[in-house]
Amino acid sequence: MKYVSTRGRSAPVDFLTACLAGLAPDGGLYVPETYPRIARPEPGESYVATAARVLKAFAGDAISEAEMTVLCEKAYASFAHKSVAPLVQLGPNAFMMELHHGPTLAFKDVAMQFIGQLYDWALERQGRRMTIVCATSGDTGGAAAGAFAGSRNVDLVILHPHERISPVQRLFMTTTGAENVHNLALEGDFDVCQSIVKSLFAEAGFVEEVGLSGVNSINWARIAAQSVYYATAQAAMGADHPLRFIVPSGNMGDALAGYVAARCGLLSGFELICAVNENDALRQVLDTGRMSRSTTIATPSPAMDITVPSNLERVLYEASGRNSEAIAALYGAFAQSGDVELPDTIKGPLGCMGFSATTISNGDTLAEMRRIKAETGWAICPHTAVGTQAASRAPLSTATDIVLSTAHAAKFPETVEEATGERPGLPTRCVGALGAEEHFSVLPAEQGAVREYILKLAAGR
Numbered sequence: 535m536k537y538v539s540t541r542g543r544s545a546p547v548d549f550l551t552a553c554l555a556g557l558a559p560d561g562g563l564y565v566p567e568t569y570p571r572i573a574r575p576e577p578g579e580s581y582v583a584t585a586a587r588v589l590k591a592f593a594g595d596a597i598s599e600a601e602m603t604v605l606c607e608k609a610y611a612s613f614a615h616k617s618v619a620p621l622v623q624l625g626p627n628a629f630m631m632e633l634h635h636g637p638t639l640a641f642k643d644v645a646m647q648f649i650g651q652l653y654d655w656a657l658e659r660q661g662r663r664m665t666i667v668c669a670t671s672g673d674t675g676g677a678a679a680g681a682f683a684g685s686r687n688v689d690l691v692i693l694h695p696h697e698r699i700s701p702v703q704r705l706f707m708t709t710t711g712a713e714n715v716h717n718l719a720l721e722g723d724f725d726v727c728q729s730i731v732k733s734l735f736a737e738a739g740f741v742e743e744v745g746l747s748g749v750n751s752i753n754w755a756r757i758a759a760q761s762v763y764y765a766t767a768q769a770a771m772g773a774d775h776p777l778r779f780i781v782p783s784g785n786m787g788d789a790l791a792g793y794v795a796a797r798c799g800l801l802s803g804f805e806l807i808c809a810v811n812e813n814d815a816l817r818q819v820l821d822t823g824r825m826s827r828s829t830t831i832a833t834p835s836p837a838m839d840i841t842v843p844s845n846l847e848r849v850l851y852e853a854s855g856r857n858s859e860a861i862a863a864l865y866g867a868f869a870q871s872g873d874v875e876l877p878d879t880i881k882g883p884l885g886c887m888g889f890s891a892t893t894i895s896n897g898d899t900l901a902e903m904r905r906i907k908a909e910t911g912w913a914i915c916p917h918t919a920v921g922t923q924a925a926s927r928a929p930l931s932t933a934t935d936i937v938l939s940t941a942h943a944a945k946f947p948e949t950v951e952e953a954t955g956e957r958p959g960l961p962t963r964c965v966g967a968l969g970a971e972e973h974f975s976v977l978p979a980e981q982g983a984v985r986e987y988i989l990k991l992a993a994g995r
């Protein structure tokens with residue numbers, strides 16, 4: 535199994551190199567050279583067994599089957615629900631796939647718990663240490679902290695927008711007590727945090743010097759690990775039953791994982807609606823073919839407050855017929871002007887890939903949380919509500935809707951209370967974080983300040 539860059543100017547690499555690097559050296563994203571054909575789960579196959587099989591197919595010879603099974607067993611032992619991604623019925627022909635049973639109550643745990651195991655295993659074997667830097671609009675940071683706290687071979691540096699994430703989200707990152715977890719609160723928004731991370735990776739000497747690595751939504755291991763629950767959903771609903779996935783989307787990593795699952799033969803077809811909030815750059819590209827940078831709007835679903843959906847590059851790469859020249863040119867132009875029109879050679883095929891998008895306003899998100907509470911008694915998180923509302927607006931279909939429930943309501947207690955009048959309590963397994971001491975430093979949102987911090991950290995070990 536080899537991985538190539540969407541921009542075509544980096545050499546192909548193996549699975550571990552792609553995952554440990556995050557971004558490719560040419561600024562592109564790694565994708566498999568060819569998608570492996572993976573058998574659908576047999577009835578009764580456990581989540582861990584399916585995960586080990588799917589991830590082994592993506593890893594190729596890099597990891598043995600037995601080793602992959604151990605990594606998956608360890609990763610998913612931390613989940614409160616043994617099915618990892620259980621389905622619950624939402625309506626006559628609709629289900630919710632609950633992806634929030636991990637240690638930090640968001641779907642990002644599903645991939646991050648695996649990455650934590652993968653990195654520790656790989657770095658131990660290579661006798662290396664790395665500095666992982668990640669930008670978070672809320673849930674990635676907590677999931678990374680949960681996955682890497684106490685890891686022997688990794689220093690984790692998390693950048694979050696100061697005072698723009700919910701207090702509960704912050705607690706999951708800042709209270710691990712682990713010496714290898716470093717939280718930086720930057721005085722700017724998430725897009726600034728993300729662009730600082732990107733610019734750090736653009737400096738090859740620095741990357742080398744501090745052993746820099748990233749676990750943001752673009753990391754291939756995340757996409758691979760997320761494709762597993764699409765496979766288990768298909769198996770649970772019947773191998774050939776048509777499904778339509780509705781995915782609360784920001785950086786589009788979750789949605790892309792569905793596409794990848796389909797490409798590997800794990801789904802009976804492919805139809806996926808990206809449910810987005812008022813930051814709807816993704817809907818704009820899919821509907822109009824225009825990619826333009828805009829300022830971020832605060833919404834009740836902050837983990838989706840994304841204006842440049844990073845994984846879109848992988849989708850456009852496939853739409854272009856894997857034309858890395860076209861992708862490099864497109865993203866070069868976008869970096870210059872922040873506003874580009876997709877060429878017809880990409881726009882046409884993009885419209886036939888099975889993706890669509892629906893925008894849900896801030897007001898409609900809260901109304902949807904109220905509606906679901908009234909109809910089912912469930913408190914759902916605002917991100918999930920964007921998904922269920924998008925599902926209710928979708929054209930009637932014979933396919934069964936699967937709405938991905940991406941976080942636990944208790945992670946956003948203020949919003950849930952505002953919408954429903956009731957404040958959800960944290961599950962007992964998480965209450966430890968509430969009274970614990972927080973560790974974070976406030977820094978200006980400048981690349982230089984973050985760079986300096988990481989250099990000192992690397993020099994000190």
Ligand SMILES: *Cc1c(COP(=O)(O)O)cnc(C)c1O
Pocket residue numbers: 640641642673674751782783784785786787788789837838917918940941
């Ligand atoms: C990260 C996140 C999303 C968006 O996922 P992407 O892969 O970035 O599209 C949606 N909901 C929640 C709760 C999240 O944490």
